[in-house]
Amino acid sequence: MTTSIARRYKTNDKGTFGEYTASTRWPIIIQNSIDDITAELAKNSSQGDYKKQGEIIKQELIKYRQELLDHIPLRKFTQEECKIANVPLSFNEYLDSHKGVTWNNVEWLFSEIYLYRRINVMFQLQPLWKHFDIFNSLKQSTFKASLYGVIELALRYQSLITKFDSIANDNDKEILEILFKEFVEISLWGNATDLSLLTNATLDDIKSIQGAKAREESESKILINDTKKAWDTLIKLQGSNSRVDFILDNSGFELYADLMLASFLLHTKLANKIIFHAKDTPYMVSDVMLKDFDILLEDLKDRSFFNIDPNSNDSRALDLFADNIKKFNVEGAIEVRTDSFWTNNLDYWNLDPSETKYHGAELHKDLLNSNLVIFKGDLNYRKLTGDRKWAHTTSWDDAIGPLSSNGITLLSLRTIKADVLVGLPEGLNEELSELWEKDHPGHGSWWRSSGKWAVICYASS
Numbered sequence: 001m002t003t004s005i006a007r008r009y010k011t012n013d014k015g016t017f018g019e020y021t022a023s024t025r026w027p028i029i030i031q032n033s034i035d036d037i038t039a040e041l042a043k044n045s046s047q048g049d050y051k052k053q054g055e056i057i058k059q060e061l062i063k064y065r066q067e068l069l070d071h072i073p074l075r076k077f078t079q080e081e082c083k084i085a086n087v088p089l090s091f092n093e094y095l096d097s098h099k100g101v102t103w104n105n106v107e108w109l110f111s112e113i114y115l116y117r118r119i120n121v122m123f124q125l126q127p128l129w130k131h132f133d134i135f136n137s138l139k140q141s142t143f144k145a146s147l148y149g150v151i152e153l154a155l156r157y158q159s160l161i162t163k164f165d166s167i168a169n170d171n172d173k174e175i176l177e178i179l180f181k182e183f184v185e186i187s188l189w190g191n192a193t194d195l196s197l198l199t200n201a202t203l204d205d206i207k208s209i210q211g212a213k214a215r216e217e218s219e220s221k222i223l224i225n226d227t228k229k230a231w232d233t234l235i236k237l238q239g240s241n242s243r244v245d246f247i248l249d250n251s252g253f254e255l256y257a258d259l260m261l262a263s264f265l266l267h268t269k270l271a272n273k274i275i276f277h278a279k280d281t282p283y284m285v286s287d288v289m290l291k292d293f294d295i296l297l298e299d300l301k302d303r304s305f306f307n308i309d310p311n312s313n314d315s316r317a318l319d320l321f322a323d324n325i326k327k328f329n330v331e332g333a334i335e336v337r338t339d340s341f342w343t344n345n346l347d348y349w350n351l352d353p354s355e356t357k358y359h360g361a362e363l364h365k366d367l368l369n370s371n372l373v374i375f376k377g378d379l380n381y382r383k384l385t386g387d388r389k390w391a392h393t394t395s396w397d398d399a400i401g402p403l404s405s406n407g408i409t410l411l412s413l414r415t416i417k418a419d420v421l422v423g424l425p426e427g428l429n430e431e432l433s434e435l436w437e438k439d440h441p442g443h444g445s446w447w448r449s450s451g452k453w454a455v456i457c458y459a460s461s
């Protein structure tokens, strides 16, 4: 490690997107939850104890939102909360070593993860709401609005699947590599419909992001591209035992795009085992929980969800994809797991034998058996780099600390949506900040939180 370790971004770092997120976006996200639980309570099905317990949660959310606005200190979880809601003790350990941190003066990474954990505890304390995903209706409505992109990819898959066998048998490595790049980029940009940013997206916004045309022009937006290194790793294993893991990000279209990449890898024998790692609680609004995998497959088959003509080829294309994923899952070629580590406040420097209290060491040991661990999205990138204020020219290997030498082979597919960013050539951050400043006076550095650029970063040891 040649670079001294930079401190983490904080919610009072002037002019950063983190400061704006904490001061402005989080109260909106809590207000959305209040609106959604209000809608749930207005349903005829909400009666008796369910209604009573729901009202309690609603009042707590309203109070909680005010707590953020009043910059109250972040409180520890009570004994009861930890017990009933399985809150990892790492949250209280952090608060013990960072006494008196307030919402407007705390590390961004911790406070954002803590934010969602507090909301989850409110639900887990009410027995009839213990497993209620407050973000489910938003996840579902956004996926429903992604119909255009969903159909487009399903048709692409339907036309390609007949060719996968011949491509694999003809040993046509060139076309295989082009398709690998294409499916990696589909998975990368699938992220672009992240709910937490598109708070008022129109169907056109969502369509444009997901259209094939958007992907072409997005090539130029990939600032660091290690796809070739991942290709070289997997092509050597083609046809033999090859396990690829996905540390998932968002549900809906992004998960659908991840499944596209996964099925491509399986059909072309670049992998024969895919393990998806989902979240164990509602997290960052849109992140995938175990149940979201099953819901996605149901949605793809449900003609009242995507209301298309059941006798159309579009419908057959959706069925084909959903049935193939289902088959892979039943056969065990695709496995979906969860672990409390992924929603913990610890960054991914703890994916290491040294972390023996919160599953870091166990997960590290298991991931040593993977030939490629794909970390999806912005929050995972922030945890890989510790969400630290590194100089933007800091090397990737320095920024990911122990992960550059403890044996895991990883690939971060990240649409850039937060301040932290490393591995850039000298001057590029300044150049893009100037460009962004033109249309966004005073916020030039927010080019790094627009989701319009991406990085694909590889590490192996």
Ligand SMILES: O=P(O)(O)OC[C@H]1O[C@](O)(CO)[C@@H](O)[C@@H]1O
Pocket (backbone or CB within 6 Å): 017, 021, 112, 191, 194, 196, 197, 249, 250, 284, 286, 376, 377, 378, 379, 380, 382, 417, 418, 449
């Ligand atoms: O779903 P993703 O790609 O992890 O994005 C989540 C990101 O969105 C934000 O909420 C907005 O920047 C970040 O705080 C967080 O890292």
Ligand SMILES: [Mg+2]
Pocket (backbone or CB within 6 Å): 191, 194, 249, 250, 376, 377, 378, 379
């Ligand atoms: Mg994302």
Ligand SMILES: [Mn+2]
Pocket (backbone or CB within 6 Å): 194, 249, 250, 284, 286, 287, 377, 379
């Ligand atoms: Mn996410």
